Amino acid sequence: SQELEQSPQSLIVQEGKNLTINCTSSKTLYGLYWYKQKYGEGLIFLMMLQKGGEEKSHEKITAKLDEKKQQSSLHITASQPSHAGIYLCGADGSGGSNYKLTFGKGTLLTVNP
Amino acid sequence: SQTIHQWPATLVQPVGSPLSLECTVEGTSNPNLYWYRQAAGRGLQLLFYSVGIGQISSEVPQNLSASRPQDRQFILSSKKLLLSDSGFYLCAGKRGFGGYTFGSGTRLTVV
Numbered sequence: 001s002q003e004l005e006q007s008p009q010s011l012i013v014q015e016g017k018n019l020t021i022n023c024t025s026s027k028t029l030y031g032l033y034w035y036k037q038k039y040g041e042g043l044i045f046l047m048m049l050q051k052g053g054e055e056k057s058h059e060k061i062t063a064k065l066d067e068k069k070q071q072s073s074l075h076i077t078a079s080q081p082s083h084a085g086i087y088l089c090g091a092d093g094s095g096g097s098n099y100k101l102t103f104g105k106g107t108l109l110t111v112n113p
Numbered sequence: 114s115q116t117i118h119q120w121p122a123t124l125v126q127p128v129g130s131p132l133s134l135e136c137t138v139e140g141t142s143n144p145n146l147y148w149y150r151q152a153a154g155r156g157l158q159l160l161f162y163s164v165g166i167g168q169i170s171s172e173v174p175q176n177l178s179a180s181r182p183q184d185r186q187f188i189l190s191s192k193k194l195l196l197s198d199s200g201f202y203l204c205a206g207k208r209g210f211g212g213y214t215f216g217s218g219t220r221l222t223v224v
Contacts, residue, residue, distance in 0.1 A: 033212065042203060043215040088157065090213070099145055100172075101205070101213050105156040 002027045002091055004104035012110045013079050021074045021107045023089035029069045033090040033101065043088065046074075076109075084111045115141045119204050119216035126223055132177075132191040134219050136204030139185070144206040146187040147213075148179055152200040163187060199223045 003026040013019050023032070031050055035043040047056045049065035049072060056063055060077045076083055086106045092099040116139040126132060138144055148160045159172045161179035169179050176195050180188045187204060204216040 035215075040201065040218070040220060042217040043205075045212055045214070048212050090157075099207055100159060100162055101147065101207070102159055103157040 002102055004089055004091055004102065006087075006089055006104035006107050008107060009105070010108040010110070012112065015080060015111055015113050016078055019076050019079055019109070021087050021089075021109075023072045023074070023104055025070045025091055027070070029065065029072070029091050031092045031099075032065055032069075032072045033092075034063050034072070034074050035088045035090060037086040037088060037106075039086070046087075079109075079111045081111045081113050084109055115139070115144065115206055115208055115211070115214045117204050117206050117214050117216035119202075119219055121219060122217065123220045124222070126194050126221065128196060128223055129193045132189070132194050132198070132221070134189040134202055134204075134221075136187040136189070136216060137185055138187075138206050141206070141208045143184060144208045146181065147205040147207075148187065148189050149203040149205065150200045151203065151218075157203065161189070194223045196223050 005024045007022050033048050034046040036046055037043050047063045052067045052069045054065045062075045065072045086108050088103050088106045090101045090103045092101045118137045145164050147162045149157045150160055151157050161169055161171055163169050163181045166181055166184055176198055177191050199222050202219045205213050207213045
């Protein structure tokens with residue numbers, strides 16, 4: 001099965017600072033998803049990446065999938081307290097209709113005002 | 114667009130009692146459906162997934178079972194809850210090449 005390793009496990013930054021979260025896969029990534037979660041709540045979809053070298057941005061969050069499709073990074077520019085939460089990367093490595101989304105263990109982000 | 118409904122939001126159950134969590138899908142037909150658990154720590158563990166009515170795949174051996182009696186209904190059950198069943202349960206759905214949509218979750222505490 002596909003294993004995803006996220007780093008760092010937790011991160012504390014001062015408001016306004018930039019930060020990067022990494023997600024490394026044990027296998028080739030066919031679909032890489034980034035989600036954000038507030039503790040005890042559901043997951044909020046951020047972005048999906050499929051092509052090697054692909055980069056997507058939404059507001060101050062940018063995600064990239066490397067050319068070899070085994071690593072993704074999530075970059076937040078000028079962080080704000082609203083960015084705080086748990087960031088999860090997920091991947092579904094199966095083809096056809098039997099998609100199975102598995103997750104890394106998450107990165108807990110704290111943004112201090 | 115697809116919406117996942119889960120209830121209840123929180124549940125406190127005694128050890129040995131039965132469990133039934135329901136997940137319903139709105140806005141799409143024939144989705145793949147998933148049950149996840151988030152225990153202590155932050156990772157989400159895939160418990161079950163279903164590609165159609167009556168079709169259930171189990172990812173990990175456990176005290177839980179799942180059923181899909183209708184296309185847009187996915188149920189997570191247990192005959193006798195254990196303390197270790199406590200956690201945050203999330204239902205998710207996927208249709209075709211779209212993304213995965215998650216419900217708001219149920220926090221289960223077994224006492």
